[in-house]
Amino acid sequence: MKLIIHGGFFSESDQSHDTKIAKQNALKSIIEKSYEFLKSNSSYDTVAYAVSLLEDDELFNAGIGSQIQSDGVIRMSAAIMDGDSQKLxxxxxxxxxxxxxxxxxxxxxxxxRVLGGSxxxxxxxxxxxxxxxxxxxQRRSEYEAKLKTGGKGTVGAVAIDSNxxxxxATSTGGKGFEIPGRISDSATVAGNYTNEYCAVSCTGVxxxxxxxxxxxxxxTRVTxxxxxxxxxAKTFIELKQIDGFAGAIGIDNKGNIFHQDSYPTMVFASFDGENFEVFE
Structure with a gap:
């Protein structure tokens, strides 16, 4: 059983040291609760649970605390997928x-299985x-001041269970100030995908x-x-060719956990029952 979660990006230039510590502590608490949940539940139920905890924490840009679009309205996107049925x-x-x-x-x-808007x-x-x-x-203040802090944030979770x-699962509150109707990656196979060999969730632009x-x-490459x-590595080389801004977390069917970002620093935490890792 292993689990990794992400909560968008952290930038020293527009977020304080106190915010960084708060996010580290929040991720540690969420992943500990989620791992305990995983002990008696499937990976599918666990990623939904983990993402719901991230949605409930206003430190992260999903659910509560989502960004506001250019017309003053919050619109959110989310997706979940299991490797067995491959139903997104x-x-x-x-x-x-x-x-x-x-x-x-x-x-x-x-x-x-994928619905939009109304x-x-x-x-x-x-x-x-x-x-x-x-x-x-905070989001209303940012909107009214036309600030764009935290605009590259999405939350997600990847898990492998005892079987x-x-x-x-992946969820986002958008990038902020976008054209109403803009669609992010989170509810697409570009941002949220798995089969029996590997599972990956993304955050970024x-x-x-x-x-x-x-x-x-x-x-596909792991498959x-x-x-x-x-x-x-190969996928992020290709991302660099378009100067892409992204981070990703993943687990393969051998239980290997991996994460990478194109621009530091992706906010993440992982736990395998013994080893805990959190972004620095």
Whole structure:
């Protein structure tokens, strides 16, 4: 059983040392709770749980604390996928729900598994998800001042359970001040992908991640026999060719955990029951 989570990027230039410490502590707490959950649950249920905890923490740009788009509205996206069935389900630009990842998870049972905008919100309402504002005062202040701090943030989780099953989940509150209707990578196979061989979640600039097909490339390369380290390396070389801004976390079916970013510093934490690692 192993688990790795990410919470976007940290920049010394626009975030304080206190914020860095707070994010390190939050990630440690979340991954410890999530690993305990993994002991008695599947990797699929665990990644949803881990991402929901990240969505509930306003330090991160997903769920509560999501960025505000250029028209003053928060729209969020999330997706989840398991390696066995390879069914990806997700929501795109959903409004006024507390945990987009749980709506994405609920869609797994449907034939139409990725919904956007009002359709996603209507589905959430019909299935008992209460109306909930995820806005916090800090984001409104940033919006009104037209600041863009924290605009390269997404949260995600990758896990392998005791049965060797892989799963991945990813959620984002957007980059902030985007054109309404803009679609990020998080609910696409570029930003969130797994099969029985490897699982990968991305964070960064969604347009760069989509252009590079980052998650799908890494997983495909591992499937074709490349090591997870080499698959990451080759994919990030290609990302560099377009000056792409991204970070990614992954686990292969041998239990190898790996992470890489194109521009420091991706916020992440991993735990395998013995060894804990957190970004510095």
């Amino acid at each position: 389900s997700g929501v795109i630009n959903i409004e006024n729900v507390k945990n987009p990842i749980f709506v994405a998870k609920a869609l797994r049972q449907e034939d139409d 359709g996603a919100k209507n589905y959430a309402t019909e299935h008992g998800f209460e109306d909930f504002s995820t806005e916090i005062p 060797g099953k892989l799963a991945v 969604g347009e760069d991640i989509v252009s590079n097909a980052t998650s799908a490339k890494i997983v 074709d026999g490349m090591s997870i380290e080499d698959a990451f």
